[in-house]
Amino acid sequence: DTGVSQDPRHKITKRGQNVTFRCDPISEHNRLYWYRQTLGQGPEFLTYFQNEAQLEKSRLLSDRFSAERPKGSFSTLEIQRTEQGDSAMYLCASSLARRELDNEQFFGPGTRLTVL
Amino acid sequence: EDKVVQSPLSLVVHEGDTVTLNCSYEVTNFRSLLWYKQEKKAPTFLFMLTSSGIEKKSGRLSSILDKKELFSILNITATQTGDSAVYLCAGLLNAGGTSYGKLTFGQGTILTVHP
Numbered sequence: 001d002t003g004v005s006q007d008p009r010h011k012i013t014k015r016g017q018n019v020t021f022r023c024d025p026i027s028e029h030n031r032l033y034w035y036r037q038t039l040g041q042g043p044e045f046l047t048y049f050q051n052e053a054q055l056e057k058s059r060l061l062s063d064r065f066s067a068e069r070p071k072g073s074f075s076t077l078e079i080q081r082t083e084q085g086d087s088a089m090y091l092c093a094s095s096l097a098r099r100e101l102d103n104e105q106f107f108g109p110g111t112r113l114t115v116l
Numbered sequence: 117e118d119k120v121v122q123s124p125l126s127l128v129v130h131e132g133d134t135v136t137l138n139c140s141y142e143v144t145n146f147r148s149l150l151w152y153k154q155e156k157k158a159p160t161f162l163f164m165l166t167s168s169g170i171e172k173k174s175g176r177l178s179s180i181l182d183k184k185e186l187f188s189i190l191n192i193t194a195t196q197t198g199d200s201a202v203y204l205c206a207g208l209l210n211a212g213g214t215s216y217g218k219l220t221f222g223q224g225t226i227l228t229v230h231p
Binding site for chain 2: 004031033035040041042043044045048056091095097103104105106107108109110
């Protein structure tokens with residue numbers, strides 16, 4: 001399968017624990033995005049990378065959240081001291097951005113986080 | 117603040133009906149509008165619309181963008197039960213002459229197609 005993959009698919013944790021999610025984008029894609037989706041809502045932008053550089057972070061991304069893309073390939077999203085309000089589906093997407101060309105984002109299956 | 121609003125929020129139809137889903141947007145530095153279909157999993161890409169008035173078609177689905185009135189519609193003709201899903205639209209920003217990549221999504225329209 002050459003699509004975007006995410007791991008784990010589901011994570012249940014207790015409040016206060018740290019969790020880390022991984023995203024592997026489509027191999028030639030240089031842009032990688034993280035979104036969060038709660039029930040009944042569309043995905044909300046969290047952050048985005050162009051290669052290994054993190055170019056924007058949403059106000060939704062509190063200090064407890066950190067994302068990395070160390071070699072410009074896979075990315076990790078870590079949430080420290082999880083809270084019940086962090087329960088959501090965390091979606092990763094990737095795209096191939098070229099100047100003057102439109103690009104669509106391809107989404108992974110998501111990681112569903114439940115904080116008890 | 118960028119905003120994308122979809123209507124209706126939910127829609128129930130029978131197989132064979134035609135449906136029209138609406139999306140209005142207020143997105144600064146707007147470049148394109150995208151439609152996605154989401155079934156109990158990740159959104160799958162349907163259309164990207166950048167030019168006003170040009171219809172894009174894929175089988176029974178079609179979509180068009182009106183950049184003057186800041187809205188888009190997604191039409192599905194001869195609906196089938198497999199069309200049941202959440203349909204999301206999203207605005208894509210433009211920055212520095214290239215598509216920026218940050219998508220601002222609407223809340224989605226839940227379409228249910230009964231046999």
